[in-house]
Amino acid sequence: MxxxxxxxxxxxxxxxxxxxxxxxxxxxxxxxxxxxxxxxxxxxxxxxxxxxxxxELSDETLDDLEESREQRERGQTVSEEEARDRLGLDD
Missing domain, CATH: 1.10.1220 (Arc Repressor Mutant)
Structure with a gap:
């Protein structure tokens, strides 16, 4: 406060x-x-x-960002287009 x-x-x-x-x-x-x-x-x-x-970001948000960075470094991410295709979403 x-x-x-x-x-x-x-x-x-x-x-x-x-x-x-x-x-x-x-x-x-x-x-x-x-x-x-x-x-x-x-x-x-x-x-x-x-x-x-x-x-200031919460510890939970900082942990999520770190996990996201690690996933990107391991090649475990996909493009927006691929994610939309996998989920069957149209523009």
Missing amino acids: STDAGSGDNRMRKINVRVPEALLEQIEDEWERRGYSSKSEAIRDALRDWVDPST
Whole structure:
């Protein structure tokens, strides 16, 4: 979870945002459970992630990528065209 500090500029400006009622209800249910001190803090954190998304991959994804590389090196991969033929898929 990000914190409010870190951007180097702590000046805050207020904005008005309209969100669907269902989304607001989800935010109401989640912000405190996730350890935020306020809805505003949670939304600021979500906006920071949107502007600067995390590039960290999960261990599972990294394992899958390694397995894929190994399969390619062993010649165990096929082209998209061959995969489509094998699966009977048309364009």
